[in-house]
Amino acid sequence: MSVVWTDTQHDIAGTKLHLSRAGSGRPLLILHHDIGTPDRLPFYDALAGSFDVLVPHHPGWGKSERPQWLRSVRDIAAFHAWLLADLGLSNVALVGLGFGGWIAAEMASQAPAAYPSLVLVGAMGIKPPQGDIADQAIVSYLDYPRAGFHDQAAFARVYGDVDTDQLEQWDICREMVFRTAWKPYMYSQTLPHLLGGVRARSLVVWGDDDRHVPISAGEAYAKALRNARLETFAACGHYVEMEKPDELAKLVTSFVNAN
Amino acid sequence: MHLMYFTEQPMAAYDAQEGLKYGATALTFSNKHYDPVAGSRLYNEYLEEYILAEECGADGIMLNEHHNAPFCMQARTNMFGAILAAVTKRVKIVFLGNPLPLSDNPVQLSEELAMIDMISKGRLVSGFVRGGGQEQLANGVNPAYNRERFVEAHDLIQKIWTTPGPFRWEGTHYQHRVVNPWAVPMQKPYPRVWIPGVLSKETVIWTAQQRYPYIALNTSPEATKVIWETYSQAASEVGYTAGPENFGYLIRVHVQDTEEKALQNARQFMWMQGEFTGLAHPVWANPSGYFSPSGRRAFVEFATGRAKNPRGAPTFEDQIASTMIIAGTPAQVIERLKWLIEQTRPGIMGIWANDGTVSKEDRRRCIELLCREVMPAVREHGAKLGLKDPWEANAPVHLRYSTDIPAQKVAAE
Numbered sequence: 001m002s003v004v005w006t007d008t009q010h011d012i013a014g015t016k017l018h019l020s021r022a023g024s025g026r027p028l029l030i031l032h033h034d035i036g037t038p039d040r041l042p043f044y045d046a047l048a049g050s051f052d053v054l055v056p057h058h059p060g061w062g063k064s065e066r067p068q069w070l071r072s073v074r075d076i077a078a079f080h081a082w083l084l085a086d087l088g089l090s091n092v093a094l095v096g097l098g099f100g101g102w103i104a105a106e107m108a109s110q111a112p113a114a115y116p117s118l119v120l121v122g123a124m125g126i127k128p129p130q131g132d133i134a135d136q137a138i139v140s141y142l143d144y145p146r147a148g149f150h151d152q153a154a155f156a157r158v159y160g161d162v163d164t165d166q167l168e169q170w171d172i173c174r175e176m177v178f179r180t181a182w183k184p185y186m187y188s189q190t191l192p193h194l195l196g197g198v199r200a201r202s203l204v205v206w207g208d209d210d211r212h213v214p215i216s217a218g219e220a221y222a223k224a225l226r227n228a229r230l231e232t233f234a235a236c237g238h239y240v241e242m243e244k245p246d247e248l249a250k251l252v253t254s255f256v257n258a259n
Numbered sequence: 260m261h262l263m264y265f266t267e268q269p270m271a272a273y274d275a276q277e278g279l280k281y282g283a284t285a286l287t288f289s290n291k292h293y294d295p296v297a298g299s300r301l302y303n304e305y306l307e308e309y310i311l312a313e314e315c316g317a318d319g320i321m322l323n324e325h326h327n328a329p330f331c332m333q334a335r336t337n338m339f340g341a342i343l344a345a346v347t348k349r350v351k352i353v354f355l356g357n358p359l360p361l362s363d364n365p366v367q368l369s370e371e372l373a374m375i376d377m378i379s380k381g382r383l384v385s386g387f388v389r390g391g392g393q394e395q396l397a398n399g400v401n402p403a404y405n406r407e408r409f410v411e412a413h414d415l416i417q418k419i420w421t422t423p424g425p426f427r428w429e430g431t432h433y434q435h436r437v438v439n440p441w442a443v444p445m446q447k448p449y450p451r452v453w454i455p456g457v458l459s460k461e462t463v464i465w466t467a468q469q470r471y472p473y474i475a476l477n478t479s480p481e482a483t484k485v486i487w488e489t490y491s492q493a494a495s496e497v498g499y500t501a502g503p504e505n506f507g508y509l510i511r512v513h514v515q516d517t518e519e520k521a522l523q524n525a526r527q528f529m530w531m532q533g534e535f536t537g538l539a540h541p542v543w544a545n546p547s548g549y550f551s552p553s554g555r556r557a558f559v560e561f562a563t564g565r566a567k568n569p570r571g572a573p574t575f576e577d578q579i580a581s582t583m584i585i586a587g588t589p590a591q592v593i594e595r596l597k598w599l600i601e602q603t604r605p606g607i608m609g610i611w612a613n614d615g616t617v618s619k620e621d622r623r624r625c626i627e628l629l630c631r632e633v634m635p636a637v638r639e640h641g642a643k644l645g646l647k648d649p650w651e652a653n654a655p656v657h658l659r660y661s662t663d664i665p666a667q668k669v670a671a672e
Contacts (some may be wrong), residue, residue, distance in 0.1 A: 071568055137546055138287065142563050167559035175548035178403040 018063035021050030033099030043241040046249035077106035093117040131214030148238035202228035209237030260641035261648035263319035268483030272297030285452035285537035315630030319351035326397035354385025360408035403548025420449035469499040470658035474507035504652035507607030525586035572599035
């Protein structure tokens with residue numbers, strides 16, 4: 001049975017925020033990557049079979065308006081927390097993908113008891129103890145996302161031939177990354193110190209061939225969070241949900257349901 | 260007319276083969292290929308050549324800065340500006356310019372500029388630029404706020420130069436609680452500000468709104484005319500008529516005693532593989548957020564190799580034919596430049612005369628011929644055409660000092 005998605009717009013902080021929503025059950029918020037997100041993904045559909053899945057576009061990304069004043073990832077975290085409050089949702093599971101993982105970690109650190117489950121997949125936000133987060137500013141719009149896939153066939157499956165509209169979207173996404181995460185690039189110096197308060201049970205997931213965020217950052221997350229475990233996916237890059245959608249959905253479903 | 264000598268100060272001693280092997284000659288091209296012994300020699304030679312240009316009659320020395328690249332050795336406009344302030348006597352010291360967004364402290368930048376103005380006894384022209392995309396990346400500056408920082412840093416420096424301190428500045432990108440630098444410029448109301456650029460329409464319009472001269476850098480004669488039209492339109496909207504004193508033009512010119520030698524040396528203008536800022540990935544030159552959103556679609560296609568470079572890749576011969584490069588004996592060069600200023604009518608002209616690996620002897624001979632023979636002839640022809648520079652036209656330093664616009668006249672008084 002195909003999943004029915006509903007798209008709505010929400011006025012948050014004077015900005016129209018785009019939200020896709022499907023499924024029923026316990027609420028689960030998915031926070032997308034720095035490169036934005038396709039409207040629909042098999043991973044989202046799979047989770048909608050078990051949860052009330054919410055996929056907002058970050059302010060300035062995709063179909064959400066750009067607030068000119070937006071300056072930080074914490075600002076984005078506040079947007080999404082505001083959205084959940086407006087929707088009257090509580091006990092929401094957070095699933096953060098890459099850059100969205102950083103946003104999820106910020107949300108959890110700001111409201112340590114608010115979220116029962118926190119899933120971070122290849123999350124930015126912490127300075128990796130070994131290696132650096134890949135600098136997208138010096139590579140092309142195609143090379144950056146491609147480098148996030150272990151299997152180029154998976155890239156082709158999701159993005160096809162990549163039309164000019166998609167390239168333009170990636171440029172807009174990149175500009176938003178610069179506007180919110182330029183320096184230090186893609187991490188917070190204070191976030192690691194604030195993660196210890198988070199009460200959520202946490203699952204940290206990493207592709208073993210993540211060329212965007214070194215796995216040492218995943219180990220650091222698992223250590224800083226009081227109640228976390230790290231799982232790696234073999235032969236998988238940064239975009240785990242696009243390379244291994246079914247496996248990741250199964251893992252997330254059982255993890256969230258167990259909480 | 261105001262005629263300036265310019266060189267990019269090329270780091271001519273690097274091994275070009277290394278750049279070709281690496282595939283880039285900018286930003287990430289390793290500085291292990293830089294030879295500081297050769298750098299020391301070249302800095303000193305370039306300095307002596309600026310002094311020679313003054314001795315031979317140039318009106319101004321135009322200076323700029325770039326980073327992480329062999330095409331330009333100067334990393335801080337104000338460094339050579341300060342030296343020239345002390346060792347020259349007459350020439351204007353023209354910065355084109357300080358990249359304002361790179362500065363985290365425009366207050367100190369204003370102090371440096373004021374010091375240079377005083378040491379030079381009022382010979383500073385303080386141009387400002389946004390800085391190219393690569394300059395943002397080389398300095399860790401956020402390209403997405405480039406234009407905001409440019410405008411705010413300008414407004415802060417302008418206020419420092421026109422309002423007694425102390426005052427407080429609580430801006431978006433700059434916050435200073437005690438603005439009161441003791442070094443202020445000698446020139447009043449403040450040193451002339453010229454804005455150079457290549458293609459950004461927004462900058463042309465902003466410059467016209469300030470009534471600052473706009474200096475078109477190495478644009479084709481046709482593109483230059485389009486820039487003037489954009490400027491003139493914006494000027495008329497704020498109440499004044501733009502004239503030659505508002506327009507400057509930088510053009511590549513190489514002069515020697517023989518045409519053959521001039522053409523041979525002029526080929527060095529193509530030395531960075533024909534890209535005068537070096538071989539670079541398009542996203543380095545135009546990082547996201549740096550350029551106008553109106554150009555986004557065309558740019559992403561170019562940056563991914565789906566469209567040709569909008570600037571094209573003209574050969575040396577093409578550029579000679581289209582007067583993008585002028586080379587020859589003084590008589591030949593004078594003839595081309597006369598035609599060019601008839602076409603484009605600038606009051607300010609920068610002559611980019613030496614590039615690449617042109618020998619010291621040939622660089623000096625070029626400067627002698629250029630400043631002693633070419634510049635006087637061009638200046639004379641410019642006078643006949645009514646091409647006045649900002650001093651000759653007694654142009655206001657900024658729109659607010661205009662006496663030909665009723666509302667501004669009241670403000671100026």
